[in-house]
Amino acid sequence: MNKRGTKPAKIDRLEPQVRQGLIVVITGNGKGKTTAALGMALRACGHGLRVCILQFMKGDLYAGEWDGVKKMDCDIELIATGKGFCGIQGNPYPWAEHRANAQDAIELAREKLAGQCCDLLVLDEVNNALKLKLIDLKQLLDLLQNKPPLLHLVLTGRDAHPRVVALADTVSEVHEVKHAYRREIEPQPGIDY
Amino acid sequence: MNKRGTKPAKIDRLEPQVRQGLIVVITGNGKGKTTAALGMALRACGHGLRVCILQFMKGDLYAGEWDGVKKMDCDIELIATGKGFCGIQGNPYPWAEHRANAQDAIELAREKLAGQCCDLLVLDEVNNALKLKLIDLKQLLDLLQNKPPLLHLVLTGRDAHPRVVALADTVSEVHEVKHAYRREIEPQPGIDY
Numbered sequence: 001m002n003k004r005g006t007k008p009a010k011i012d013r014l015e016p017q018v019r020q021g022l023i024v025v026i027t028g029n030g031k032g033k034t035t036a037a038l039g040m041a042l043r044a045c046g047h048g049l050r051v052c053i054l055q056f057m058k059g060d061l062y063a064g065e066w067d068g069v070k071k072m073d074c075d076i077e078l079i080a081t082g083k084g085f086c087g088i089q090g091n092p093y094p095w096a097e098h099r100a101n102a103q104d105a106i107e108l109a110r111e112k113l114a115g116q117c118c119d120l121l122v123l124d125e126v127n128n129a130l131k132l133k134l135i136d137l138k139q140l141l142d143l144l145q146n147k148p149p150l151l152h153l154v155l156t157g158r159d160a161h162p163r164v165v166a167l168a169d170t171v172s173e174v175h176e177v178k179h180a181y182r183r184e185i186e187p188q189p190g191i192d193y
Numbered sequence: 194m195n196k197r198g199t200k201p202a203k204i205d206r207l208e209p210q211v212r213q214g215l216i217v218v219i220t221g222n223g224k225g226k227t228t229a230a231l232g233m234a235l236r237a238c239g240h241g242l243r244v245c246i247l248q249f250m251k252g253d254l255y256a257g258e259w260d261g262v263k264k265m266d267c268d269i270e271l272i273a274t275g276k277g278f279c280g281i282q283g284n285p286y287p288w289a290e291h292r293a294n295a296q297d298a299i300e301l302a303r304e305k306l307a308g309q310c311c312d313l314l315v316l317d318e319v320n321n322a323l324k325l326k327l328i329d330l331k332q333l334l335d336l337l338q339n340k341p342p343l344l345h346l347v348l349t350g351r352d353a354h355p356r357v358v359a360l361a362d363t364v365s366e367v368h369e370v371k372h373a374y375r376r377e378i379e380p381q382p383g384i385d386y
Contacts, residue, residue, distance in 0.1 A: 006290070008253040008276040014386055016379035024384060026225055030365035031217070036225035038232030039258075044383035046261030060201040065232075068239030073264045083201040097199070120383055152384050169378060171370035172223035180362040186209035190237035190313055191217060191345050191363075193207055 021119075021151040023144055023168040027127055027160035030174035031192075037122045037154050038065050044152070045074040049119035052112050053078040056105050056129040056157075057098065060084035060091070063193045077118070081105040086132050095132075102134030106143070113147055120152045127157030127164070137161060144168075214312075214344040216337060216361040220320055220353035223367035224385075230315045230347045231258050237345070238267035242312035245305050246271040249298050249322040249350075250291065253277035253284075256386045270311075274298040279325050288325075295327035299336070306340055313345045320350030320357070330354060337361075 024040070026033040034055075041051045053069070059080040069078045082105065084091045086098035106129075112121055123143075129135050144167045147153050155164065165171050180188075187193055217233070219226040227248075234244045246262070252273040262271045275298065277284045279291035299322075305314055316336075322328050337360045340346050348357065358364050373381075380386055 006294070008286070011253060011255055013255040014380055014382070016381055018379060020378055020381060022373055022378070022381055022384050024224070025370075027370075028368070030367075031363055032219055032225060032229035032232075032365045032367065035232030035236065036229040036367075038235045039225075039228030039230065040232075040384060042231045042235050042261040042265075043228065043257035043386070044261075045264055046257030046259060047382040049383045060204060062204055062206040064236035064239030066239060068235040068237075068265075068267075071238055071266045072235075072261075073266060074261075093201070101199070152381070165370065168371065169373040169376070170224055170384075171372075172225045173368045173370050174223075174225065174229075175221070175366045175368060177218075177220075177358065177364035177366050178361065179364075180215055183362070185213055185215070185362060186211060187207055188209055188213060188215055188345070189207070189240040190242045191215050191233060193236070 019150055021147065021149055022170060024152065024154045025160050025165060025168040025171040026154070026156045026174065027158060027171070028173035028175050029158055030176040031179060032174045033156040034124050037124055037156050040154055041076060041120065041122060044120045045072055045076055050075040050117065051120045052118040053122040053124060054105055054109055055080040055124040056102055057082040057085050057125050061193065064190055079108070086134060099134045102129045106135045106139050109143055113143060113151065116148050120154065122154045125157040126155050127160040130161055131159040137163065140164060212343055214340065214342055215363060217345065217347045218353050218358060218361040218364040219347070219349045219367065220351060220364065221366035221368050222351055223369040224372060225367045226349040227317050230317055230349050233347055234269060234313065234315060237313045238265055238269055243268040243310065244313045245311040246315040246317060247298055247302055248273040248317040249295055250275040250278050250318050254386065257383055272301065279327060292327045295322045299328045299332050302336055306336060306344065309341050313347065315347045318350040319348050320353040323354055324352040330356065333357060
């Protein structure tokens, strides 16, 4: 609604003649990939869809979305798996541990798809997990190829694999034009985590 | 937490030594700009921040986020202003009406900033509104230059103005690699609106 401006004569409500579960990939090196997936989750909740967010390589560093989703009065589940970003400075865990965690996560994703217990499944940072060989290409392609037709699957992370991109319906690449951290501004809660 | 994988030894919580309100711009022609802003809103709510989302040129077409934010048990307000996208096929409203609505919206933004009644203010599609001359560059620059130091300001929409980009701390450009609608897949609730 407008505060002072005149309202539109009517509000239209789109309703697709054919419902279809989409594969959406958000990749690239810029800020806004995980956040876009969270936004889709918020939007999906508005439509009454059931949402599950599986975060790969996260769990060692608090993120605001962990509590954000708890404040949502809707069917939304967020599971942070892993031990942080594999291979980045300061991360003390060996590759094999990251791999074991990611393998658990991909198995969990398979169960979520098989159980048809959500309408939107976000695999956050899964592109990175594949790039780092924490999961195998075949495992991810199997998920994409066998997803329930009405389920939306959102994949985030840098370096999306070309075969994943080929299977996707919608792919966006987020490019960094500039980022506060390059001017040594510390990560700020609510924006950066 | 992990379902089966071992948990990290500890969860760190970043806390910046210096809190700073950032100007974040999400621009480009790809899907994920408004959704990224919504994700930041969700994340900010997790941190207990107060959020206001002002949507320019929206209000004629139902969007899932309108109900999504209502399901959030936190201090979040979403105001859809306007009468839809100015100048796109099917939009029946003349430019002058769009301009009047956008002028109301920018005035509302100014009041929100002056009243310091939120910690994160999203001006959704404001870049488009400027490009279409529904608001003036000076109006937007005045907002950016006079924002409270701790307030985060997120601006979305294509064609961000170079002077807006120059003032921003973090800027991402979302590029379309592919989009379902080009294969004539209808917009799907929860993903596209």
